[in-house]
Amino acid sequence: MGPEMGGAAEAAVARVEAREVWKSYNGRPVLAGVSVEARGSEIVGIVGPNGSGKTTLLRIIAGLERPDKGRVVVRGRALLVFQENLLLPWKRLRDNIALGLRYRGAPRRVVEERIAWAARLLGIEEHLDKYPGEVSGGTARKAAVARMLVLDPDILLLDEPLAGLDVESRRSLLEAVDAIAHRHGKTVVIVDHILDEVAYYADRVYVLTQPPARVEAEVELRDAPRAERLAIVYEALSRVYRERGRLALPERVERDALPG
């Protein structure tokens, strides 16, 4: 790729791009040339089956691992919310969310303001004085997101944020993510295996293949009505499968099927 052109406004837009990323563990390929991109105020969903390298891809984007091959560009500050939440059980949610800010020496007033803002956005104000063991999985997940959000990242990487949550928790978490991206201007990358809800909220979805992962389909959804987005992704996938099926047909049938 050539040098980035773009003016000053363009230069300020957060961006994350993985291009043809390859990764193997013990000689076994997990990612086999995966390219994804997210920029500006948008939600990008990366959906794939279990073991398809979604976590590995996020860890590479976050700089926690190196790809064997390929290029990763991150413009802006990216923070990863781990699938396991990693809340400290002996600290109240409020203090868990404050951890990074206090570590950075943020003034008390700033810490309190940011916690109040993030808690309101995620709808967990009433739980701030509880311990992680006293709240639902959905509230704990939201607290884990809040803990990163208060650090004001440009890019938020969410590793399977919907895993283990009930329908209402998934909906309310994704509503908050929607506000984080579209009202507060963050770039959000969600990896998950639940296509339905991710498609409903995402501006673009990448569907990964079974491992070793490649991008099976990349589907733009930004301008599509939400209620139609899942169908649009399924249509795109059907096209891919049909195409593959067609290519797999014997040569004779293949020729017969050609127009003219």
Ligand SMILES: Nc1ncnc2c1ncn2[C@@H]1O[C@H](COP(=O)(O)OP(=O)(O)OP(=O)(O)O)[C@@H](O)[C@H]1O
């Ligand atoms: N550090 C590592 N060392 C060896 N193998 C690893 C390592 N990290 C991941 N793997 C393997 O790579 C594969 C992909 O793992 P990864 O966690 O990235 O997939 P995933 O799509 O996030 O899966 P899941 O949906 O189950 O969380 C798995 O088979 C996993 O065992």
